[in-house]
Amino acid sequence: MSQKVLDALTATHGAALARTGSAHGDDIAWVRRESLLEVARWLRDDPAMAFDAPVFCTCIDWLDWHPVGRPASEHWSEGKPRFTVCYQLRSVAHRHRVRLEIELPEEDPRLPSLAELWPAFNWQERETFDMYGVRFDGHPDLRRIYMYEEFVGYPLRKDYPKEKRQPLVRRDDLPENPPASTER
Amino acid sequence: MPDTRTLKQLVLGRKDVQDLSDNEQELPPELMTVNMGPSHPAMHGTVRIVLTVDGERVVRGDVQPGYLHRCFEKESEHATYTQVFPYTDRLNYVSPMINNVGWAMVGEKLLGLTGKLPRRTEYIRVIVSEMSRMTDHLTCVGASAMELGAFTPFRYLLKCREWLYELLEKVSGARLTHSYVRIGGVSKDLPSDFHADLTLALDRIEGVLVECEGLLNNNKIFYDRMSGIGVMTREHAIATGCVGPIARACGVDYDVRRDYPYSIYPELEFDVPLGTTGDCLDRYLVRLEEIKQSIRMLRQCLAQIPDGPVMADDHRVALPPKRDTYNTIESMIRHFKHIMDGVRVPPGEAYAFVEGGNGELGFFVVADGTGRPYKAYVRSPSFVHLSTAGDLIRDHLIADVVPIFGMINMIGGECDK
Amino acid sequence: MGVELTTTRVADAAAWAKLFKQSRIDKATNWGRKFSLFTYPFVTACCGMEFMSVAAPKYDIARFGAEFPRFSPRQSDLLMVVGTITEKQGPALKRIFDQMAEPKWVIAFGVCASTGGFYQNYSAMPGCDQVIPVDVYIPGCPPRPEQVLDALILLMERIQAGRGHSQLRTKRDKLAATAAEE
Numbered sequence: 001m002s003q004k005v006l007d008a009l010t011a012t013h014g015a016a017l018a019r020t021g022s023a024h025g026d027d028i029a030w031v032r033r034e035s036l037l038e039v040a041r042w043l044r045d046d047p048a049m050a051f052d053a054p055v056f057c058t059c060i061d062w063l064d065w066h067p068v069g070r071p072a073s074e075h076w077s078e079g080k081p082r083f084t085v086c087y088q089l090r091s092v093a094h095r096h097r098v099r100l101e102i103e104l105p106e107e108d109p110r111l112p113s114l115a116e117l118w119p120a121f122n123w124q125e126r127e128t129f130d131m132y133g134v135r136f137d138g139h140p141d142l143r144r145i146y147m148y149e150e151f152v153g154y155p156l157r158k159d160y161p162k163e164k165r166q167p168l169v170r171r172d173d174l175p176e177n178p179p180a181s182t183e184r
Numbered sequence: 185m186p187d188t189r190t191l192k193q194l195v196l197g198r199k200d201v202q203d204l205s206d207n208e209q210e211l212p213p214e215l216m217t218v219n220m221g222p223s224h225p226a227m228h229g230t231v232r233i234v235l236t237v238d239g240e241r242v243v244r245g246d247v248q249p250g251y252l253h254r255c256f257e258k259e260s261e262h263a264t265y266t267q268v269f270p271y272t273d274r275l276n277y278v279s280p281m282i283n284n285v286g287w288a289m290v291g292e293k294l295l296g297l298t299g300k301l302p303r304r305t306e307y308i309r310v311i312v313s314e315m316s317r318m319t320d321h322l323t324c325v326g327a328s329a330m331e332l333g334a335f336t337p338f339r340y341l342l343k344c345r346e347w348l349y350e351l352l353e354k355v356s357g358a359r360l361t362h363s364y365v366r367i368g369g370v371s372k373d374l375p376s377d378f379h380a381d382l383t384l385a386l387d388r389i390e391g392v393l394v395e396c397e398g399l400l401n402n403n404k405i406f407y408d409r410m411s412g413i414g415v416m417t418r419e420h421a422i423a424t425g426c427v428g429p430i431a432r433a434c435g436v437d438y439d440v441r442r443d444y445p446y447s448i449y450p451e452l453e454f455d456v457p458l459g460t461t462g463d464c465l466d467r468y469l470v471r472l473e474e475i476k477q478s479i480r481m482l483r484q485c486l487a488q489i490p491d492g493p494v495m496a497d498d499h500r501v502a503l504p505p506k507r508d509t510y511n512t513i514e515s516m517i518r519h520f521k522h523i524m525d526g527v528r529v530p531p532g533e534a535y536a537f538v539e540g541g542n543g544e545l546g547f548f549v550v551a552d553g554t555g556r557p558y559k560a561y562v563r564s565p566s567f568v569h570l571s572t573a574g575d576l577i578r579d580h581l582i583a584d585v586v587p588i589f590g591m592i593n594m595i596g597g598e599c600d601k
Numbered sequence: 602m603g604v605e606l607t608t609t610r611v612a613d614a615a616a617w618a619k620l621f622k623q624s625r626i627d628k629a630t631n632w633g634r635k636f637s638l639f640t641y642p643f644v645t646a647c648c649g650m651e652f653m654s655v656a657a658p659k660y661d662i663a664r665f666g667a668e669f670p671r672f673s674p675r676q677s678d679l680l681m682v683v684g685t686i687t688e689k690q691g692p693a694l695k696r697i698f699d700q701m702a703e704p705k706w707v708i709a710f711g712v713c714a715s716t717g718g719f720y721q722n723y724s725a726m727p728g729c730d731q732v733i734p735v736d737v738y739i740p741g742c743p744p745r746p747e748q749v750l751d752a753l754i755l756l757m758e759r760i761q762a763g764r765g766h767s768q769l770r771t772k773r774d775k776l777a778a779t780a781a782e783e
Contacts, residue, residue: 023533023534024293024532053438056561058548061534065552068552068553118425119424119571120424146600146601146724147724148689162255165726166723171730174731222693230684252685252718254725259719323650326655339658342657342658346609352720361746481737560628596645
């Protein structure tokens with residue numbers, strides 16, 4: 001759809017990109033995390049790009065990634081990056097969109113924050129931190145947003161069981177933690 | 185916009201120390217922290233705003249969502265694609281059909297079925313989407329008017345909403361949480377007398393809208409409470425990711441139905457209302473005009489809708505016909521696998537978005553070839569809009585928080601997912 | 602604690618009968634209470650839309666006297682927990698319930714407030730009765746307005762019979778106090 005965005009990106013910041021691709025109408029650029037801020041700033045400020053509207057920021061946890069019908073080399077294994085943070089951007093003037101994906105290792109899930117460039121990512125990065133534990137360096141106010149401060153763990157990671165509750169308050173005659181049901 | 189004023193400037197407003205009288209210099213008022221929520225009088229869901237106020241004036245507002253976090257993403261990872269439809273209903277629960285359509289669209293995108301659905305299906309989806317958009321705007325305008333003291337428009341607009349709920353109940357079986365759309369089509373066809381019922385309802389709603397406009401538009405109290413309140417500039421709206429009626433009220437000309445058209449919207453004629461000042465009054469007027477544009481689109485759909493099947497003729501998404509399911513073993517097994525395993529979507533990632541009641545509602549799905557999504561992220565406009573609320577209420581009175589918050593139309597289910 | 606289960610032991614039956622015996626003044630007070638319920642709609646989620654429909658002209662909760670919501674727990678006696686309660690919301694709900702004055706009743710409106718509904722996960726509380734005692738549960742996702750009115754009538758019958766949780770608690774405390782004096 002907007003192949004020229006990817007072409008311009010490869011031309012100016014080729015070294016910063018691990019690879020580019022296109023899927024189901026979206027253009028995706030895998031950016032190395034060291035050069036993320038530079039690439040993002042160029043995407044916002046360059047008049048031919050003009051990505052001034054942020055769309056979303058989220059994270060994918062590849063821990064259980066065993067796709068059906070794909071060779072075993074594509075399945076996740078130890079040593080591969082566990083998290084991929086995705087940023088989707090849109091341009092109001094030129095009507096094109098791009099998705100930036102940054103791969104992060106499991107032992108050091110940090111990357112620079114884009115909240116200064118696009119204020120919408122302020123809360124969305126807080127949500128990603130809350131749910132996945134990915135830290136954003138330079139974020140003005142990185143604290144939990146959906147869960148309460150006393151919550152331990154990062155719930156959307158694949159190794160957090162869905163039904164593991166950490167209740168804040170219970171009736172006096174009920175146990176603090178009811179017996180665990182099927183913890184999938 | 186980071187707030188760099190000093191405490192003294194915050195407390196004393198824009199006056200400088202030497203301009204103050206002796207009294208004011210000696211006794212500067214202290215800031216007070218007031219808690220609004222999470223249980224509001226406004227029936228807008230549950231959000232906590234910790235206000236720091238100087239008398240009546242809000243100095244800083246710390247908005248804390250998350251009191252309705254119902255784990256849509258985690259639940260989706262454990263449910264099949266079709267089982268996720270009820271969860272999507274409960275995202276933006278005032279316009280549930282639109283969420284359903286969005287989820288169906290992302291499944292179809294991954295399966296390669298976009299644009300290959302029967303025409304009747306597309307028309308039905310647009311009809312129920314526009315009806316849902318109307319219920320969204322009617323609820324928003326009605327509830328906001330009620331919070332400002334105008335009880336009568338609330339009753340009138342809820343009466344209109346009841347007519348639409350009855351129709352949607354005839355179509356899908358439920359008044360509010362329909363789960364009507366499926367990947368590849370819709371679950372069942374429209375009832376036989378739908379055209380006549382919908383035409384009657386639209387005529388009556390137009391009459392009620394005239395009454396409500398007469399009550400509100402030139403009402404001095406309503407005007408004073410809404411005009412000039414919560415002003416957002418166009419650049420700020422774009423940079424903070426605002427979409428939908430809020431952005432259009434600021435002058436951002438973006439409507440997914442027109443700019444990235446999907447379904448049969450290219451064949452419908454409609455206008456996209458734009459505001460100028462970006463205050464609460466503009467948001468209200470934009471919403472009111474959008475209800476009228478939805479009525480216009482619905483009339484066109486009713487005139488143009490063809491006959492035909494309501495589900496794509498693709499074995500990956502359609503259940504086998506019941507006659508075969510009950511008589512042949514192959515169809516019965518296929519039916520069983522379809523329900524138990526889910527629609528098997530090939531591995532990949534896709535982002536599909538629709539124009540929800542609040543703007544661009546998108547679903548970002550990573551599929552792994554099984555019948556359950558690997559990841560299902562909702563790009564919810566309410567979450568993004570709520571993040572601007574803290575800036576909008578600054579320097580307004582506490583009483584202005586009510587219209588600002590009402591016109592943002594934060595739906596708790598969508599915001600907290 | 603829940604005590605109003607039927608029992609076969611004679612001594613317990615006597616205590617039970619004492620608990621449920623109503624004087625004429627009791628009956629008159631309860632009649633007044635049931636027809637003048639001040640609701641506190643603790644609205645969180647989609648059931649709020651059906652609550653608005655119940656309050657709207659077509660299904661009209663006003664005919665039962667429960668029309669105007671009092672948005673302060675100090676001024677209300679019926680807490681309607683409408684919608685999903687999350688763990689984050691638990692302390693707030695408990696505080697609001699504690700702030701209400703006796704006699705008070707609780708309706709769990711919708712299946713999320715009753716048992717958690719189909720949200721069985723780390724954030725949604727499996728029913729608001731994990732935190733507060735509930736008198737009437739309304740299943741439904743969301744319940745139809747007619748179901749809500751049915752539940753309201755059920756609650757009114759319980760109020761008239763003096764069998765709401767808080768009424769029984771008050772009665773039990775009073776009986777215990779008189780027994781202690783004797």
